[in-house]
Amino acid sequence: xxxxxxxxxxxxxxxxxxxxxxxxxxxxxxxxxxxxxxxxxxxxxxxxxxxxxxxxxxxxxxxxxxxxxxxxxxxxxxxxxxxxxxxxxxxxxxxxxxxxxxxxxxxxxxxxxxxxxxxxxxxxxxxxxxxxxxxxxxxxxxxxxxxxxxxxxxxxxxxxxxxxxxxxxxxxxxxxxxxxxxxxxxxxxxxxxxxxxxxxxxxxxxxxxxxxxxxxxxxxxxxxxxxxxxxxxx
Numbered sequence: 581x582x583x584x585x586x587x588x589x590x591x592x593x594x595x596x597x598x599x600x601x602x603x604x605x606x607x608x609x610x611x612x613x614x615x616x617x618x619x620x621x622x623x624x625x626x627x628x629x630x631x632x633x634x635x636x637x638x639x640x641x642x643x644x645x646x647x648x649x650x651x652x653x654x655x656x657x658x659x660x661x662x663x664x665x666x667x668x669x670x671x672x673x674x675x676x677x678x679x680x681x682x683x684x685x686x687x688x689x690x691x692x693x694x695x696x697x698x699x700x701x702x703x704x705x706x707x708x709x710x711x712x713x714x715x716x717x718x719x720x721x722x723x724x725x726x727x728x729x730x731x732x733x734x735x736x737x738x739x740x741x742x743x744x745x746x747x748x749x750x751x752x753x754x755x756x757x758x759x760x761x762x763x764x765x766x767x768x769x770x771x772x773x774x775x776x777x778x779x780x781x782x783x784x785x786x787x788x789x790x791x792x793x794x795x796x797x798x799x800x801x802x803x804x805x806x807x808x809x810x811x812x813x814x
Contacts, residue, residue: 587668
């Protein structure tokens, strides 16, 4: 697969450890992808494998640009390169690729379950789904440790205000006393909000332990195995 080239046009902080990056793909053709896909960067770093794959974190809009979000990993050469990269930096990548992509939920609605930066492909999928006029329920369950780690909070809250059928539910495992929202691990919210709704399409993304536990929950609740889509980030 031939490499593409992109220029870093914007960076911004979305949590203490996560930054977002907007890239403009060079060339005459717009950059096309399916919500949920990822790209594989070939980075100028000292590592046995200089390639790093990151999910696209923006809906397709017919332009040359796309976004991603990356957690800075202590001692990680790939994430450190991105977090330290200046606007204007040139990057080479291949893609898009991946089969963890948005399907048409029809009349059943869709539930999205994530922890950490497992949220990033859902920032591509959910706005696209809602902007296409999806009428059934769309639910996003997001598990993190504390309030400072609620990625893209204002964007998802604004989507919920604009779309009556969309519900954004962050749940905190280490919430302070002032937190008025849901508490505990995301698995608790899966049981609370999805048990009895096996008709929904479900998408699960995050670390292996969470993904495996949520998949088991959904199967126990009677969800169709073929309509549980998942991607593991470790």
